[in-house]
Amino acid sequence: MEGSSSSFCRQVTTDSSLQQDWICAQDLLKRxxxxxxxxxxxxxxxxxxxxxxxxxxxxxxxGVDVSYxxxxxxxACGALVVIDAYTSEVVHEExxxxxxxxxxxxxxxxxxxxxVLLGLLDKMKYKDxxxxxxxxxxxxxxxxxxxGVGLACHLGVMADIPSIGVGKNLHxxxxxxxxxxxxxxxxxxxVDKDTIPLIGKTGQVWGAAMCSTTGSSxxxxxxxxxxxxxxxxxxxxxxxxxxxxxxxxxxxxxRSRSFLxxxxxxxxxx
DNA sequence: GCGACAG
DNA sequence: ATCTTGTCGC
Numbered sequence: 612m613e614g615s616s617s618s619f620c621r622q623v624t625t626d627s628s629l630q631q632d633w634i635c636a637q638d639l640l641k642r643x644x645x646x647x648x649x650x651x652x653x654x655x656x657x658x659x660x661x662x663x664x665x666x667x668x669x670x671x672x673x674g675v676d677v678s679y680x681x682x683x684x685x686x687a688c689g690a691l692v693v694i695d696a697y698t699s700e701v702v703h704e705e706x707x708x709x710x711x712x713x714x715x716x717x718x719x720x721x722x723x724x725x726x727v728l729l730g731l732l733d734k735m736k737y738k739d740x741x742x743x744x745x746x747x748x749x750x751x752x753x754x755x756x757x758x759g760v761g762l763a764c765h766l767g768v769m770a771d772i773p774s775i776g777v778g779k780n781l782h783x784x785x786x787x788x789x790x791x792x793x794x795x796x797x798x799x800x801x802v803d804k805d806t807i808p809l810i811g812k813t814g815q816v817w818g819a820a821m822c823s824t825t826g827s828s829x830x831x832x833x834x835x836x837x838x839x840x841x842x843x844x845x846x847x848x849x850x851x852x853x854x855x856x857x858x859x860x861x862x863x864x865x866r867s868r869s870f871l872x873x874x875x876x877x878x879x880x881x
Numbered sequence: 882g883c884g885a886c887a888g
Numbered sequence: 889a890t891c892t893t894g895t896c897g898c
Contacts, residue, residue, distance in 0.1 A: 687889095724888070761887070762888080780888090
């Protein structure tokens with residue numbers, strides 16, 4: 612039948628009028644973005660900070676991620692962890708298991724993952740827990756996005772918190788390619804640079820690619836989320852990288868996955 | 882027209 | 889994103 616292919620496409624790509632709504636929402640969010648440093652704390656530059664200035668330093672960094680199970684693709688676990696930048700230890704963790712009916716569509720990740728994550732931030736604030744994060748690190752991009760408003764921007768604006776986007780894979784935008792970026796990084800290694808700006812064919816700076824650990828060839832992709840500059844973003848991410856993925860996101864990733872799997876096992880035994 | 886596409 | 893074991897190396 613002639614209608615079969617179009618209805619199949621509609622299933623896969625999501626209703627187009629819904630996507631128009633999403634684009635509209637993203638355009639509104641984009642107007643509220645602040646692309647420069649807008650916070651009161653300072654970034655601890657190793658030991659060069661005096662004892663009394665320490666209290667003004669960035670200390671509590673939030674990391675968020677969402678995990679899934681293959682068996683139940685619509686089941687998800689959102690996680691928010693807070694890391695003490697001085698010790699790298701987790702000082703707070705929040706989880707929420709939800710059913711997600713919104714599919715993952717490239718360019719619209721926020722509409723799938725933001726609600727549960729915003730709920731976790733709200734809960735921390737509402738319950739007046741200590742360690743409410745001063746900054747949010749997000750597993751997903753900031754302005755490195757087809758319309759310049761990725762998940763990290765979305766969360767930053769909605770929760771009014773400085774945020775940084777960290778992608779493990781490059782979102783292909785404005786002519787950027789993985790291979791092109793890697794070539795540039797390879798060339799810069801000879802001059803002791805592990806971070807390069809991501810400049811598209813239009814000249815736009817979308818973020819930065821960083822080889823975050825010594826000797827790693829696979830970069831991570833950093834972009835502004837909200838209320839922070841790219842420079843500060845890179846400094847902070849670098850500061851958090853014990854491994855390739857910065858600790859706040861890495862812990863959110865590990866713990867959300869294990870939370871979901873523990874839950875699955877206990878359900879099976881009942 | 883075809884392929885590519887964060888998590 | 890998800891599944892999965894061992895295994896190579898510091």
